[in-house]
Amino acid sequence: MEAILIEQDLDRFQRIELAPNFRALAPKARANVNAVANEIKSSEDPEALLASIEAGTCEIMGVAIEMTDVELKRTERDGFAASTVQIGQGEQATHISLVLDMNDTPALLSKGLARDITRRIQAKRKTLDLEIEATIDLEIWMKDAPELFADDQQWIVNETRSAAAIFHPTEETPADGSESFEVDGTTVWFTVV
Numbered sequence: 001m002e003a004i005l006i007e008q009d010l011d012r013f014q015r016i017e018l019a020p021n022f023r024a025l026a027p028k029a030r031a032n033v034n035a036v037a038n039e040i041k042s043s044e045d046p047e048a049l050l051a052s053i054e055a056g057t058c059e060i061m062g063v064a065i066e067m068t069d070v071e072l073k074r075t076e077r078d079g080f081a082a083s084t085v086q087i088g089q090g091e092q093a094t095h096i097s098l099v100l101d102m103n104d105t106p107a108l109l110s111k112g113l114a115r116d117i118t119r120r121i122q123a124k125r126k127t128l129d130l131e132i133e134a135t136i137d138l139e140i141w142m143k144d145a146p147e148l149f150a151d152d153q154q155w156i157v158n159e160t161r162s163a164a165a166i167f168h169p170t171e172e173t174p175a176d177g178s179e180s181f182e183v184d185g186t187t188v189w190f191t192v193v
Contacts (some may be wrong), residue, residue, distance in 0.1 A: 013082060013099045014074040016046045024068045029061070036060050040070060079103040106147055113145060116153035116183045117190065122158045124179065124192050135163040135193040141174040142167075145186040 002120065007013070020037035029036040039060045043049045050072070052055065052058040058065040076082045082099040117140060125136065141150060157165045174180070174189035181188055 006101070010074065010097065013077055013097075016050055016071040017075055017079050018043060018046045018049060019071045019073060021069055021071050022077045024066075025063075028069070030064045032061050032063065033136065036063050037066075057144040074148045107149065109146035111151070111153045112150040113142075113183065113186065113188075114149055114156050116181075118159045118189055119155050120179075120181055120188070121156070121190060121192060124190075128192065133161070135161050138162040138165040139175060139178070139193075140165070140167050141170070141172060141178070141189040143170050143189075145170065145188065 018040050020033075021041045022033065022037065023038060026033045027073050040049070042141060049058065050070075053065050053067055056064075056066075076099075079102050081102055084095050084097045086096045087096060108174070121136075121138065125134075134160055138157070140156075153165070153167055155158070168174075175191050178189040178191040180190075
């Protein structure tokens with residue numbers, strides 16, 4: 001389902017990465033600067049490390065780590081894409097992050113499959129030179145397909161102007177003369193009458 005939501009908790013979409021600030025760290029860590037930097041970069045729990053730094057209790061190889069010793073970066077978690085835009089200038093500027101959830105859901109897969117099926121049927125209607133208002137009878141077979149929800153089946157029926165439509169289970173054999181196409185590993189056969 002498509003939805004635009006306002007989310008205040010960026011941690012849901014982003015994760016924290018810490019990078020060493022060599023200019024601040026080098027004078028303190030001296031010969032151990034690379035080893036201390038590697039500990040910062042390779043932390044298994046950057047949130048806990050950041051909390052320790054903010055609390056003033058972080059020490060790596062005898063070097064007290066302060067906020068000026070690290071650079072804080074936010075990157076997208078797996079399954080999300082994001083971009084931050086700035087509105088306004090200077091102190092009046094507002095930063096807004098736009099996040100796209102890239103995770104597939106059964107509802108999204110059903111909707112995408114319905115769109116692909118509809119596009120192919122519409123192309124067939126055009127090939128048959130059918131009038132825009134002409135109705136068709138439609139039969140669809142799908143192999144290795146995600147579930148096609150009832151709402152999406154009805155959408156196909158409405159968009160293709162089908163007077164009757166039958167959606168067959170995958171174990172049934174397609175009718176002779178049916179056309180097929182593949183989308184994301186799913187084979188779909190259809191017959192337009």
